[in-house]
Amino acid sequence: MLINIAKPSDLRESDVTPESVYLSRRRFMGGMAGLGAGLALSGRAGASADYSDVPSGDAPAWLKEKLEASRRRAIVPDDTEQDAIAPFDDASGYNNFYEFGTGKSDPARRAGDLETQPWSVVIDGEVNNGGRFDLEDLARPSRFEERIYRLRCVEAWSMVIPWLGIPLAEVIKRAEPTGKARFVRFETLVDPEQMPGQRSSFALIDWPYVEGLRLDEAMHPLTLLALGMYGRELPNQNGAPLRLVVPWKYGFKSIKSIVRISLVEEQPVNSWQRIAPEEYGFYANVNPQVDHPRWSQATERRLPNSLFNPNTIDTRMFNGYADEVAELYAGMDLREHF
Amino acid sequence: MTAQGKWRLWRGGVFLAALAPLLLWGWQVAQNAAGPEPGRYLLLNSGLGGLWMLLLTLSLTPLTRLTRWKGFTLIRRQLGLWTLAYASLHLLSYALFILGLDWAMLGSELVKRPYIIVGLLALIGLVALGATSNRWAMRKLGKRWKPLHKLAYPILGLILLHFFWGVRADLGEWTLYATASALIMATRLPPVARRLPRFRQRLADIR
Numbered sequence: 001m002l003i004n005i006a007k008p009s010d011l012r013e014s015d016v017t018p019e020s021v022y023l024s025r026r027r028f029m030g031g032m033a034g035l036g037a038g039l040a041l042s043g044r045a046g047a048s049a050d051y052s053d054v055p056s057g058d059a060p061a062w063l064k065e066k067l068e069a070s071r072r073r074a075i076v077p078d079d080t081e082q083d084a085i086a087p088f089d090d091a092s093g094y095n096n097f098y099e100f101g102t103g104k105s106d107p108a109r110r111a112g113d114l115e116t117q118p119w120s121v122v123i124d125g126e127v128n129n130g131g132r133f134d135l136e137d138l139a140r141p142s143r144f145e146e147r148i149y150r151l152r153c154v155e156a157w158s159m160v161i162p163w164l165g166i167p168l169a170e171v172i173k174r175a176e177p178t179g180k181a182r183f184v185r186f187e188t189l190v191d192p193e194q195m196p197g198q199r200s201s202f203a204l205i206d207w208p209y210v211e212g213l214r215l216d217e218a219m220h221p222l223t224l225l226a227l228g229m230y231g232r233e234l235p236n237q238n239g240a241p242l243r244l245v246v247p248w249k250y251g252f253k254s255i256k257s258i259v260r261i262s263l264v265e266e267q268p269v270n271s272w273q274r275i276a277p278e279e280y281g282f283y284a285n286v287n288p289q290v291d292h293p294r295w296s297q298a299t300e301r302r303l304p305n306s307l308f309n310p311n312t313i314d315t316r317m318f319n320g321y322a323d324e325v326a327e328l329y330a331g332m333d334l335r336e337h338f
Numbered sequence: 339m340t341a342q343g344k345w346r347l348w349r350g351g352v353f354l355a356a357l358a359p360l361l362l363w364g365w366q367v368a369q370n371a372a373g374p375e376p377g378r379y380l381l382l383n384s385g386l387g388g389l390w391m392l393l394l395t396l397s398l399t400p401l402t403r404l405t406r407w408k409g410f411t412l413i414r415r416q417l418g419l420w421t422l423a424y425a426s427l428h429l430l431s432y433a434l435f436i437l438g439l440d441w442a443m444l445g446s447e448l449v450k451r452p453y454i455i456v457g458l459l460a461l462i463g464l465v466a467l468g469a470t471s472n473r474w475a476m477r478k479l480g481k482r483w484k485p486l487h488k489l490a491y492p493i494l495g496l497i498l499l500h501f502f503w504g505v506r507a508d509l510g511e512w513t514l515y516a517t518a519s520a521l522i523m524a525t526r527l528p529p530v531a532r533r534l535p536r537f538r539q540r541l542a543d544i545r
């Protein structure tokens with residue numbers, strides 16, 4: 001584990017994001033309890049990943065610039081062997097994005113033509129500084145970071161993915177939430193012309209796809225708004241141009257192709273909870289002790305796997321991020337609030 | 339070619355056609371073209387393959403009534419056994435590739451999860467039909483053979499329920515299979531069944 005601590009007085013904003021400092025300081029104040037846990041923070045470590053086999057996209061110039069200036073490897077897994085980064089083809093070729101179909105390869109096959117430039121995001125609700133923001137204006141003020149997170153799907157498979165993005169907390173702070181804001185609600189684009197899944201008359205999801213977080217979850221330093229992965233911008237099928245990544249929750253919380261972020265008083269009803277409340281909750285924290293009604297959550301298949309090695313590993317509480325996030329849920333019955 | 343040789347060729351062709359998907363999937367897995375989770379790829383494909391085989395098997399009787407062609411009857415047992423083969427491969431994929439051959443887990447999942455129990459009941463039914471599909475069992479069972487093999491209908495229902503339970507976000511694909519099943523079952527309703535040969539006659543007259 002590498003922790004690069006700088007005294008706050010040494011920092012310029014462009015060097016280290018306050019959230020990371022906050023995170024690493026918190027770990028130290030916790031009596032080094034975080035050492036050897038799930039994460040390593042390496043402040044300005046220059047080790048840049050080699051993504052030479054990853055096809056380059058066609059990001060607009062401003063985004064390319066931001067991606068290139070990212071702080072590489074800001075958060076990396078401790079166990080680099082078990083948590084080895086999944087090949088780009090797997091992370092971009094096998095996922096759920098029901099707007100583009102129900103099969104795991106449908107998004108990669110059908111999302112190619114999604115128009116992501118220009119893209120704007122509405123920030124509204126309990127904020128003083130809301131409005132419609134061009135993606136560039138939304139993201140430019142923040143330094144991008146590369147964070148290698150485990151992504152645990154509720155279907156009991158997982159992959160390790162290097163995201164590039166900005167802490168959601170920074171975007172929310174700039175919107176200046178009012179005292180009434182308690183939750184954050186997110187919406188995905190609705191555009192049946194571009195999204196064949198939304199044209200289906202048998203879809204169970206009531207579009208738009210909606211997700212939500214409690215405000216403190218949204219402000220948590222691990223919560224990322226991603227604009228890129230594998231050193232480039234997000235492929236369309238992975239939720240371009242802007243998606244959420246909440247690594248201690250099941251993947252469906254990490255909503256894709258976001259067009260609206262609302263700060264609200266009431267707990268939002270997320271899409272999956274609406275369809276099947278006995279199967280999917282609001283919190284959806286990764287929890288090996290609470291099964292999905294149709295399968296166990298005690299283990300997961302780390303992908304890619306092969307026929308005779310399903311690569312089954314034990315699922316960890318909060319997906320291995322318990323040291324960082326468990327206190328958010330102190331005193332809560334996580335069986336009830338699954 | 340003798341008539342018998344012709345039928346043997348027909349049955350051999352059907353055998354190869356029913357085997358082809360398995361070879362294709364095996365080849366895709368070997369070529370790394372089945373995605374990052376090949377076990378699940380085989381699981382879902384063998385499940386759908388089993389459903390296809392059962393629907394094809396159940397189409398043979400109405401097709402025979404419609405055409406009076408003997409060839410359909412000749413492949414009925416074979417397609418029934420292919421249904422069992424695909425379904426067995428499906429369970430094997432689940433045990434091997436999803437559960438990693440964790441026997442304790444398999445035992446508990448098979449009795450704990452309603453949609454798996456339903457699948458297991460369907461599979462047990464298919465095994466019972468497969469085991470009694472030979473001539474010896476037919477003779478032994480006599481009059482009871484036919485009612486026993488009507489179990490194929492509830493088995494189809496169980497499989498559709500099993501499939502339905504697994505649907506997450508879109509019922510489109512399931513609805514296609516359910517509609518096909520309903521159409522095939524409708525050909526068994528006596529008024530429809532009676533009309534099929536007459537329908538054939540009418541088609542012949544038009545020609």
Ligand code: HEM
Pocket residue numbers: 381382383384385386387388389421424425428429432454456457458459460461497500501504505
């Ligand atoms: C012990 C017996 C069985 C077990 C353990 C089993 C297990 C499974 C599992 C784990 C799935 C995937 C569910 C999901 O994640 O969405 C599935 C789907 C399915 N199974 Fe089974 N199954 C059994 C019997 C059968 C039988 C007998 C058939 C019919 C031949 C069948 C047909 C299907 C179909 C059509 C699907 C849906 C495939 C898809 O979504 O593309 N299953 N089964």
